[in-house]
Amino acid sequence: MDFELTDAQRMFQETARQFADKEIVPIAEKVDQLGQFPRETIQKLGELGFMGVAVPEAYGGAGADTVSYVVALEEISRACASHGVIMSVNNSLYCGPLVKFGTEEQKRRFLTPVAGGKSAGCFCLSEPGAGSDAANQQTTARREGDSYVLNGTKNFITNGAEADCAIVFATVNRALKHKGICALVVERGTPGFAVARVEKKLGIRGSSCAQIAMDNCRVPAANLLGQEGEGWKIALATLDGGRIGIAAQAVGIARAALEASLSYSKQRVQFGRPVVANQAIQFMLADMAMEIDAARLLTFNAALLKDQGLRHTKESCMAKLYASEVAMRAGIKGVQVFGGYGYMMDYPAQRFMRDAKVTEIYEGTSEVQRLVIAHDLLS
Amino acid sequence: MNIIVCIKQIIDPEIPTEQFKLDPTTQRQIRGGLSLVISVYDQNALEVALQLREKQGGKITALCLGDSGATGAVKSALGMGVDNGVLVSDPALLALDSFGVAHVLAMAIRKIGVPDLILTGCVSGDTGNKVVGPLIAEELSLPCVTFVTRVEVKDGKAVMRRIVEDGYELVEGPLPAVVSILSDDSNVPRYSKLKDIMVAAKKQVPIWKAADLDLDGAKVGAGAARLELRDVSIPRRESRCEMLDGDTPEGRAEKLALRLRELKLI
Numbered sequence: 001m002d003f004e005l006t007d008a009q010r011m012f013q014e015t016a017r018q019f020a021d022k023e024i025v026p027i028a029e030k031v032d033q034l035g036q037f038p039r040e041t042i043q044k045l046g047e048l049g050f051m052g053v054a055v056p057e058a059y060g061g062a063g064a065d066t067v068s069y070v071v072a073l074e075e076i077s078r079a080c081a082s083h084g085v086i087m088s089v090n091n092s093l094y095c096g097p098l099v100k101f102g103t104e105e106q107k108r109r110f111l112t113p114v115a116g117g118k119s120a121g122c123f124c125l126s127e128p129g130a131g132s133d134a135a136n137q138q139t140t141a142r143r144e145g146d147s148y149v150l151n152g153t154k155n156f157i158t159n160g161a162e163a164d165c166a167i168v169f170a171t172v173n174r175a176l177k178h179k180g181i182c183a184l185v186v187e188r189g190t191p192g193f194a195v196a197r198v199e200k201k202l203g204i205r206g207s208s209c210a211q212i213a214m215d216n217c218r219v220p221a222a223n224l225l226g227q228e229g230e231g232w233k234i235a236l237a238t239l240d241g242g243r244i245g246i247a248a249q250a251v252g253i254a255r256a257a258l259e260a261s262l263s264y265s266k267q268r269v270q271f272g273r274p275v276v277a278n279q280a281i282q283f284m285l286a287d288m289a290m291e292i293d294a295a296r297l298l299t300f301n302a303a304l305l306k307d308q309g310l311r312h313t314k315e316s317c318m319a320k321l322y323a324s325e326v327a328m329r330a331g332i333k334g335v336q337v338f339g340g341y342g343y344m345m346d347y348p349a350q351r352f353m354r355d356a357k358v359t360e361i362y363e364g365t366s367e368v369q370r371l372v373i374a375h376d377l378l379s
Numbered sequence: 380m381n382i383i384v385c386i387k388q389i390i391d392p393e394i395p396t397e398q399f400k401l402d403p404t405t406q407r408q409i410r411g412g413l414s415l416v417i418s419v420y421d422q423n424a425l426e427v428a429l430q431l432r433e434k435q436g437g438k439i440t441a442l443c444l445g446d447s448g449a450t451g452a453v454k455s456a457l458g459m460g461v462d463n464g465v466l467v468s469d470p471a472l473l474a475l476d477s478f479g480v481a482h483v484l485a486m487a488i489r490k491i492g493v494p495d496l497i498l499t500g501c502v503s504g505d506t507g508n509k510v511v512g513p514l515i516a517e518e519l520s521l522p523c524v525t526f527v528t529r530v531e532v533k534d535g536k537a538v539m540r541r542i543v544e545d546g547y548e549l550v551e552g553p554l555p556a557v558v559s560i561l562s563d564d565s566n567v568p569r570y571s572k573l574k575d576i577m578v579a580a581k582k583q584v585p586i587w588k589a590a591d592l593d594l595d596g597a598k599v600g601a602g603a604a605r606l607e608l609r610d611v612s613i614p615r616r617e618s619r620c621e622m623l624d625g626d627t628p629e630g631r632a633e634k635l636a637l638r639l640r641e642l643k644l645i
Contacts, residue, residue, distance in 0.1 A: 006580065007451075007454050007579075007580040008580035011455060011576045014416075014455065015458070015570055015571045015573070015576065018570060019570050021393070044570075047572075048570050048571075048572050048573060049574055050573065053573060057574060057577075061574075062572075062573030062576075062577060063574065063577055064573060064576075064577060068573075072573075263395075
């Protein structure tokens with residue numbers, strides 16, 4: 001068992017780290033405080049290939065493996081969790097299903113521009129009434145000739161306000177329950193497809209979280225991914241990969257909290273010595289470091305299984321569940337290490353804590369992750 | 380035009396200072412586990428080479444003298460887009476002074492084939508030495524221009540912007556030549572594109588030993604060192620805070636300016 005990164009993986013990590021340190025760290029606080037989509041840095045990331053890391057080169061991507069993607073995503077997320085989720089959604093939730101289920105024509109039209117960084121994508125599954133109960137799709141797709149007409153509302157869509165393309169889930173027949181769900185690609189500007197609102201969030205404030213309204217939105221039947229009724233299978237397969245991305249994002253956030261806490265506690269002097277001299281602080285840092293390493297290893301495990309083409313549902317759930325809870329604990333400990341300054345918006349500890357919380361919720365809440373793992377154990 | 384860029388792998392200057400340690404017996408930097416990078420100005424040199432290739436065509440080779448781990452530096456250079464890379468690595472060549480280093484690099488350049496242009500960083504990112512470029516030129520009997528930020532090639536000649544104390548001068552010189560590169564807005568090292576990294580990762584980096592080069596034992600053997608390292612230490616950093624008073628911002632600013640001048644900082 002070789003735990004060393006390959007040359008390519010190491011270089012991906014180095015490039016991501018350099019870019020993150022020089023281009024993202026200096027703007028991360030402003031992105032958070034203004035709630036601004038970081039257009040310029042996202043474009044640069046796209047030009048370097050970070051928006052389609054594991055997409056084959058023939059379709060504009062870097063043609064790399066999932067482990068390379070995970071190490072790069074951790075570095076980007078360490079600098080800014082908003083950049084991390086924008087990158088993760090683009091890669092895992094948009095490019096992922098197109099690579100796996102798209103036809104040649106669909107890949108050429110919808111995958112290549114996004115993988116190459118020229119445009120952005122989003123994944124529209126959640127609805128006001130369909131969060132954890134994602135199969136309870138109310139958005140309908142009515143076949144009319146060589147089109148589908150979409151009606152419904154999608155909720156909490158990351159990249160929703162900026163995406164040029166969306167993968168939208170809708171049902172052709174509610175009576176069929178999950179077997180009626182389809183996945184279709186919808187391009188921005190399609191009449192009847194609109195961003196209804198953009199949410200104000202507790203964290204990852206640089207990424208947009210939009211409500212999308214579809215009102216008799218006519219989409220060519222050629223935009224159907226896979227077959228009618230395959231949508232649920234596509235969603236689940238996509239989320240397996242998406243969870244690996246979020247696990248990497250969470251590891252990055254946790255690491256940011258640890259690094260900031262380590263640095264601060266060496267400088268802050270109380271009772272005549274740096275606070276890091278106190279075992280109470282050392283124990284917090286030790287726990288953070290240990291949990292981050294464990295979370296990273298779970299993430300690598302899921303990534304490796306995916307790269308080998310093996311089933312990885314349980315492992316990606318474990319990685320996402322554990323890493324998100326580690327990020328939350330690290331975020332809270334980080335604020336505690338900073339003491340009073342941890343509570344102040346001028347210091348970074350609060351941002352890591354706020355950013356961490358959503359990782360326990362999106363792409364499957366911690367409760368759903370536990371259900372899936374238990375189901376796997378019991379089957 | 381063909382270019383060779385000489386690069387060195389150093390400890391990342393951005394690491395927290397407390398992680399940087401010296402071995403008390405050998406007085407060498409302890410590298411284990413630390414982040415290693417291509418020396419900063421060598422990265423600028425790679426960028427200059429890449430820009431020249433975009434205009435003139437040709438091939439770029441990254442040449443590195445280092446320990447076996449320095450393959451990573453050569454691969455990073457390949458990831459930036461250079462065509463080939465060579466590592467010279469041999470335990471007998473690890474503790475050379477600048478003269479020894481320049482001799483080894485010059486002989487490796489002869490083995491590759493003296494190109495149209497040889498670039499180096501103008502200052503070593505860890506030791507602060509500035510002489511390897513000129514010494515390579517001396518070994519190869521080539522002209523050398525140092526502290527250059529920009530290189531253009533016109534009618535087979537190099538036109539270089541060379542930084543001097545109060546500005547810059549334009550220097551024209553014949554090729555082949557050795558040019559040492561200083562950083563500038565025009566040569567900010569590019570980030571590696573991920574697909575270039577994938578290509579680079581598959582490339583083999585040949586590793587040459589001392590025996591593969593026609594080295595002069597008098598220049599690299601035992602007792603060949605012309606410089607003796609007597610002492611190396613990590614400077615103690617202290618911070619002191621001096622408060623300047625004044626009734627108005629203008630008054631305090633004037634006091635600050637005068638104090639900075641007293642300290643010879645401006």
